[in-house]
Amino acid sequence: MARFVWAMKRAAPWAARNADGAIALILAVVVGVLGIMPDEMFGKEGQDIQRQLVNAATLVILALVATALLRDRLRQAPVERTITSGALAELPVRLARMEQIESLAHSTRRALDALQLVRxxxxxxxxxxxxxxxxxxxxxxxxxxxxxxxxxxxxxxxxxxxxxxxxxxxxxxxxxxxxxxxxxxxxxxxxxxxxxxxxxxxxxxxxxxxxxxxxxxxxxxxxxxxxxxxxxxxxxxxxxxxxxxxxxxxxxxxxxxxxxxxxxxxxxxxxxxxxxxxxxxxxxxxxxxxxxxxxxxxxxxxxxxxxxxxxxxxxxxxxxxxxxxxxxxxxxxxxxxxxxxxxxxx
Missing domain, CATH: 3.30.870.10 (Endonuclease Chain A)
Known part of the structure; x- marks a missing residue:
């Protein structure tokens, strides 16, 4: 029992951060189980209820998946903006600095050659x-x-x-x-x-x-x-x-x-x-x-x-x-x- 409680404590933070994904996963498992169970187990009325549950669960799963995708895009947007407006925006400036460094190195080499009186x-x-x-x-x-x-x-x-x-x-x-x-x-x-x-x-x-x-x-x-x-x-x-x-x-x-x-x-x-x-x-x-x-x-x-x-x-x-x-x-x-x-x- 103590080991189960310890495992739940470790899984709880992950489930909280990924609730929509966890729910979608559980529902997918439930729908999968319902889908493979024999129809004779439910009877005629039970079969209608089974189909309604599968359809409803499928819609819920799709909604949760869409929610997870939208959330991931919202999380990625600031990162993309940072990359686009930061590193890429500074790329021309950095290239110009590299050209200046190369020019400075060339000038320094010429100056050193000039200082070398005799070879x-x-x-x-x-x-x-x-x-x-x-x-x-x-x-x-x-x-x-x-x-x-x-x-x-x-x-x-x-x-x-x-x-x-x-x-x-x-x-x-x-x-x-x-x-x-x-x-x-x-x-x-x-x-x-x-x-x-x-x-x-x-x-x-x-x-x-x-x-x-x-x-x-x-x-x-x-x-x-x-x-x-x-x-x-x-x-x-x-x-x-x-x-x-x-x-x-x-x-x-x-x-x-x-x-x-x-x-x-x-x-x-x-x-x-x-x-x-x-x-x-x-x-x-x-x-x-x-x-x-x-x-x-x-x-x-x-x-x-x-x-x-x-x-x-x-x-x-x-x-x-x-x-x-x-x-x-x-x-x-x-x-x-x-x-x-x-x-x-x-």
Whole structure:
């Protein structure tokens, strides 16, 4: 008895909350029982009463079911209104906030990139990739270094080809060692030999004569490209002092390389380091001895310059080749100018 009373106490709250459903369930059970009982149990008059009870109970069950449905809808209406007027109404605002957060994250990343003054490149592949990114769509290029071998082999031909393809203007400023200054050429050759006496990636060792030929080749390459692309504004300066660094500066980034082919530094445009190196290169170029490239029309060069054309060019611009140079030396300069070997190549 106590267990029955305990069960009723537990069921009473549920029955109170769901009275209509409970009544409908009880009536459905009663109607079901009446419906399956044999007609002989009620007699003729009892059968009429049985049918009336079933019909009446069925109507009551339907009414209770309808009442339960209406009550559930009334309970759900505030929830639906809350969802519709709350979360859904705030959805555009939340989406706008997400866009603001994405924009803020993008701006923060750009600011962090700008604060990163210099990034170290630690492999040939990274250096080559950085050079490729610097060349992409650039409208200007400044170089300062020893003799400009990589400039002649890769940078200048590819930049000119890209500018010609897009039919756009290209400004190039080059500063290399003065080939007429024997002292600075010897200093540079001694420095390169002190790092390694073995031939470099081009297959040659560094001598004073090689330094002079490489610088002459850079001058010749500048004239050759200027004669073939009218939108190329190129200038060459000759320096009397050597540097252990090589600067390559484009519209988007600066790359500073050293003699180690697996080490370099890079900085993006707009950073403190990039802007100051840009100023340094401009001032250094202004102090260098200028090659009169405005005379590029005076001595036309063939696609494969002849010995006479090369000699005449340097005579005409006031940079005569050494008298000790024979035809083989002149051919070597022309080869270095137009078919230079990539010093960072495989």
């Amino acid at each position: 170290v490149l630690g492999s040939r592949q990274e250096i080559a990739q950085s050079h490729a990114e610097a060349r992409k769509d650039t409208a200007r290029w400044s170089f300062k270094g020893g003799t400009g071998t990589y400039l002649r082999a890769v940078t200048l031909p590819l930049c000119v080809a890209a500018a010609r393809r897009d039919k756009r203007h290209l400004t190039v400023r080059v500063e290399v060692l003065d080939p007429a200054d024997a002292e600075v050429c010897e200093t540079y050759a001694h420095y390169r030999r002190s790092l390694s006496e073995s031939p470099d990636a081009t297959g040659e060792t560094w001598t004073t004569d090689r330094v002079r030929k490489e610088s002459y080749a850079t001058v010749l390459a500048a004239f050759w490209h200027r004669q073939r692309y009218g939108l190329l504004d190129i200038a060459v300066g000759l320096s009397a002092t050597m540097t252990t660094f090589r600067w390559d500066l484009s519209s988007t980034r600066l790359i500073m390389t050293v003699e180690d082919p697996n080490m370099a530094m890079t900085a993006l445009a707009g950073t403190f380091y990039y802007e100051n190196c840009d100023t340094e290169l401009r001032l250094s170029f202004e102090q260098a001895r200028r090659v009169p490239l405005e005379m590029y029309k005076k001595v036309p060069l063939s696609d494969e310059p002849t010995i006479e054309e090369v000699q005449e060019l340097f005579e005409h611009i006031g940079m005569p080749l050494p008298k000790s140079y024979d035809g083989r030396d002149v051919v070597d300069i022309a080869r270095k100018a137009l078919r230079a070997v990539d010093p960072y190549g495989p």
